Amino acid sequence: MRYLLRRAGTSLVVILGVVTITFVVSRVVPSDPASLYAGPRARPAQVEQVRQDLKLDDPVLTQYVSYLGDLTRGDLGISFATRRPILGDLRSFLPATLELALLATALSMAIGIPLGVLASSRRGKPKDSVVRLFAVTSVSVPVFWSALILQLFFASKLGWLPLSGRTSSNVEFGEPTGFFVIDSILSGSPSNVWDVVRHLALPVTVMAAYPTGLTVRLIRGSMLEVLGEPYIEAARVGQIPERTILYQLALKNALAPALTILGLTFAYSVSSAFLVEAVFNWPGLGKYLTDAIVRVDFPVITAATLVITVIYVVVNLALDLVHAKIDPRVELS
Amino acid sequence: MAAPTPTPPTSPARRLLGLGPVTPGSAVWYYRRNWLGMVAACIVGAFVIAAIFAPWLTPYAEQGRGVPDLPQRLKGPNGSHWMGTDELGRDVLARVLFGARTALLVAIGVVVLAVVVGVLVGAIAGYFGGWVDEILMRITDTFLAFPPLLLAVIVAAALGASLQNTIVAIAVSWWPWYARQIRAQVLSLRERSYVKAVQAIGVPSHKIIRQHIIPNAMAPVWVQATADLGASILTAAGLSFVGLGPRPPTPDWGVMIADGRQFVLSGQWWIAVFAGAAITILALAFNLCGDVIRDVADPKTRGDQ
């Protein structure tokens, strides 16, 4: 319990720090938000009016304090470029990115864990080398490059999968959750589900590449450590089948310290969202943020960064707590 | 009855660097026994040589630096342009060679800058402990709280596009990893008897940190830093791709892919493909080296190959 409170406390401090950093960075951007908000060819007097309305002439510290005040009330501000409340925008963009990132995380675990176990069990053998080469390659290919190749091949050339977007333009269904896999299932039409899944295939694959490599490496490392322990030797002597040793005795113990990879994988998925969403025209948080950067729309830059980071911090906190729960040693350190 | 291990001969290169023979069981010895690691090291070496000698390796050195030759634009690979020409008629091979300079500069610049900052912060936090440690580590945690790439992107956007800013932006988001690592090292070193001894004779703190703490805490940091070179190249390419890379006409692989991508659909694949291959191969080589070095440095995972 003390541990929980302490972790939650430091997380709060960290989030306050993140707010401060993003606030500072966004004020450095060389542009005039007032003229952006006032619109193209606005007269100087109108820009001045907007400057006053938005309180941009207040001292930076005052702006910072009022920004913090707004945040505690759950008000993320309005976009200067679109003049829309950011919170409303996030309702559709956040699930779009989370859907991608969660599926990419799941896919990378599904591939990465078995491969990591395989490599560790064949340490130094050709299979190990092949798996390691695969893992290293998957963290070495730029995602925007692999995305282009996959698009060219599976979408443009073969026509098997759609190029971009979350659904075909003639497919429509209610969006109660914003997670289209769930929404399409709720719509009750298998063709909707199929359309959504097909649109997810390429971006999820591309997004999963980097975290897969990471997972293989971490699982292999932590498996090798466990496999060297005496109880495994004992099990081997006891003629327990190798499969059982690997997947039940060793992996169970290797996974616990490797839990952090779940957070890391998720983080890498989310941050590659910038590149992946741009290439697949995926209406998510990454694209929302890159668009805002291009338009120098700093309330959006700050808000989107904040939301992504808070999610990341919360995921890590949750994983740490789970870790502490299943591994009492953590509490002591 | 084991035969005595013969002393391996010292290679000329090692003699030149004033290093002794490689002893069996040392890290270098283990590294050499890993063929993947050796291949990767050779590839990295080739890129370094290409970067240093780029002007002498191509007849199109001026084009490599950015001078266009419009009548030759978008020609496919041929006898005089082995990798074809780009949208301004420049030799793609020359751009790739000169791009190696940019890539290595960014990779090394990022890692060195991040290590310097990280080591300073980490060493000070670890050595002094207490409230200094608390403050510095909360700052470090804050920077670590940003998902990778996110902070680099917004810092680069705020600073504006240029080579220096790319390096600064990535380094800003990387130093905390090194800071944490060195702090952990320092925490254990601080308790060592020789440190206690120099403290006792009144050597000033900054001297102790500089002369006794940092040198002894660096080994794992260098391992991590080497392993990070590949990631640094990929991150820089990502920034270039979203338009936050170095200014034209700086030769840069990320920019080449971003610009060359648009010609692929019309059948002019060579710009994006060769630039993409260069990034992938160098990043792969760096990552393989890093992987092997990490294994070698950690006896538990040392592969017996």
Added chain:
Amino acid sequence: MKRFRLIAVLVALTFAAAACGSSDTADGDAGETGGAATDGSFVYAFPFAITDLDPASAFSSENVVLQNVYESLTTFNPPGSAELLSPSLAESWTSNDDATEWTFTLREGVTFHDGTPLNAEAVRASLQRTIDLDLGAAFILLPIESMDVVDDLTITFTLGYPAPLDIVMSSNYGASIMSIDGSTQDAAWFNEGNDAGTGPYTISAFSPNEGTKLSRYDDYWGGWADGQFSEIDIQLVEDPVLAEQMIRAGDADATNNLPFDSYAALAEEESLSVVKGESMQNLFGLLNHERLSPEVREALVLSFPYDEVAENLYGGEATRAQGIIPQAVWGSSTDLDLPETDLDAAAKLLADAGTTDLSVTYSFDAGTTEQQQIGEVWKANLATIGIDLVLEPLTFDARWELAQADPANAQDIFTLFWFPTFVTPYDFMFSLFRSEEAPFFNLGYYSNPAFDDLIDEADALSGTDREAAIELFQQAGQTLIDDNSAVFMLDVPNVNVVQSNVEGYTPNPAYAGVIRFHELSRNE
């Protein structure tokens, strides 16, 4: 046990994902990919974000939507038409001899999307709203002194000075007519996706970050025939490579603003047609008069690779600019005395002036391939005469802001792409070169009172004596060239790529990028 359950969950999760993953990629039938549906809908992959749907303030790419939703009193015809203008919401119009009083007679039987009829009061209220808000392109209405509703279908305008109000009313921006109810609304109402126009389409969904959907307005006065499109999906596709893949795969029916180098290959595709409009857009570099000496400006003008750039960049589709007025705009000329590329002369100028080791900044739109390529070619030329051209890519907003702040410390060359608000030479000359107290779009900070008088006089004449006006505009155009006010680079055509089975598309450079969806139909 707890630990074990967690692993079980993880494993189950991974297998579920693996199952999804494999079914994603393993199966695939080519038949299902088409996003461009055959059910009367049309997909336009459009590269620019639409952020403002209030016709009174919209002044950018929004015209792609708004020109299909709202209409104006007149329409500007494509170049080569017999008449400059066509009737739109006005059926006919007249003016007095000195073009200071204009009367427009409105079309009968037109209704707004909210069901109310078009009448003179709605026209007055719409234009008054634009004038009062004074945003975007409201300046086009500056000549209007008063508006009088004569009867239900007749409205009279009294101007403060002579102006071609018939052309003004065909403007790409700022001349839209909305219902009386619409005129009482604020920007927020429009940006929720509401509209109050008379056009063939009404806005059915709007997201500034994803795109806009239009549905046909059944009671459109122009009527509907079989085969016309009832649903329009204007998708925001910022990545040109993706847009090109979409149009090639048939996922989009039309797209705009692809890199020019790809048009040649696209034209060879049987399923696609590459449609080039004439050029009312041009690219030029405004030279900072506060920072650059006359000699350096002349050297810059003489060092620009005019022909080399025209032949090789923009896929060879652009032509060398003949001064500030693009060729398809009335009042343009091919007889102006233009400078030629002459590096020796430029070097001599610099030597005589004793200028050495000069560094000059070139500010351009980040991400625009062609502007960057031009900068790189020019840089190579300038390097030979001892000038270092520093390329500064920034977003338009950022560099515009910097250019307005302090001319003495601003960029040396401001690269700008311009297309007319409404079609008149005055728009180019007034916006870009007329003396300004505070810099707005005159970002070379050029000031020449004689030039100002000349173009004001020409503008006043363009409502009554167009021939005389053209002569004065051409004289003013030569003045700009002789003063080395800017480097006039290229006239750039507007190009759309459309599926060949779509019929009826005629490009109109007066409304660059706009596709009038009502004119189109699909030929199955």
